Amino acid sequence: MSFIIVSYYTIDTPYQNVANDHLIPSLKKLGKDIKHDVRGVPNLGSWQKNTSYKSQFIIEMMEYHKENIVFLDCDADILKYPKLFNEVPKEHNFACHILDRKAWYGMEFHESMSKELLSGTLFVRNNQESKAIVQEWAVTCKMAPQVWEQMILNLVLKKNNVKVYELPLSYCYIKSLPDGREPIVKCDDAIIVHNQVSRKFRNKVNPCQHTP
Numbered sequence: 001m002s003f004i005i006v007s008y009y010t011i012d013t014p015y016q017n018v019a020n021d022h023l024i025p026s027l028k029k030l031g032k033d034i035k036h037d038v039r040g041v042p043n044l045g046s047w048q049k050n051t052s053y054k055s056q057f058i059i060e061m062m063e064y065h066k067e068n069i070v071f072l073d074c075d076a077d078i079l080k081y082p083k084l085f086n087e088v089p090k091e092h093n094f095a096c097h098i099l100d101r102k103a104w105y106g107m108e109f110h111e112s113m114s115k116e117l118l119s120g121t122l123f124v125r126n127n128q129e130s131k132a133i134v135q136e137w138a139v140t141c142k143m144a145p146q147v148w149e150q151m152i153l154n155l156v157l158k159k160n161n162v163k164v165y166e167l168p169l170s171y172c173y174i175k176s177l178p179d180g181r182e183p184i185v186k187c188d189d190a191i192i193v194h195n196q197v198s199r200k201f202r203n204k205v206n207p208c209q210h211t212p
Contacts, residue, residue: 001126003085004067005036008057009074010043010050019074022195026078033081035067038074052149054119055138062126062134073120075195082191084171085123092165093130094157095123097172105177106184117157119150120194121172123165133160 005027009019019038027036041057044050054071061069070085072078088095099116101109124130137156141149157164173190177183 002035002067003070003123004061004065005034005038005070005072005078006058006061006065007036007038007072007074007076008041008053009038011040013043013050015050015074016040018195023072023074023076023078026076030078030081034078037061037065048146048148052141052145054149055134055141055153058122058124059131059134059138062124062131066126068126069124071119071122071124072192073194076120077193077195078191079193080191082171084167084191088123088125088165092163093125093127093133094162095165095167096121097167097169098164099169103185104183117150117154117164118172119153120174121167121192122153123167133157133162136160 007019007023009015024038027034027038041053044053058069058071061071068085068088070082085095097118099118101114101116124134133156137149137153140152140156141147144152156162169185169187170189170191172192172194173187174183174194174196176196
């Protein structure tokens with residue numbers, strides 16, 4: 001089964017421009033070689049609520065499309081054709097990068113916090129087993145609205161003993177550290193780069209704000 005890149009941006013917020021500056025033009029450069037569906041969705045009122053919508057959006061995309069789903073945050077740039085999404089072993093329904101926080105941040109972490117699942121690049125095989133997991137992810141996000149959606153996804157996957165295929169860092173390379181410095185870990189062959197614009201805009205999204 002082939003894959004389709006999906007993403008969303010919140011209408012009338014800075015993220016609309018972000019999608020038009022990053023993900024959408026990078027998809028267009030790849031032309032007909034890559035299927036995609038990037039949509040504008042209503043602003044739910046906060047960065048937290050808008051990001052938690054990711055799980056529900058993926059469910060909708062799994063129902064709408066027949067292909068396997070690859071979700072990308074709208075600030076991502078695809079630099080090369082991501083052929084690995086065609087090669088995820090069939091025994092894996094989910095694929096993402098698991099960040100080595102010690103190497104990435106250059107500091108020690110407790111073993112329980114040494115790894116971090118990143119959902120900015122997320123492969124989901126379009127089948128009933130995956131739909132059930134994504135549905136549980138969505139329900140849990142609604143029950144725990146203050147918890148980061150990728151942390152909830154990690155918990156749901158572990159709870160259900162889902163074996164995740166680990167994508168290399170090149171498929172989810174973050175352009176900078178939280179303080180703006182260049183990453184300690186370099187990646188010269190990046191396929192997908194995340195620009196982390198949420199660090200700039202996450203506190204500028206509210207129901208009354210409209211950005212041209």
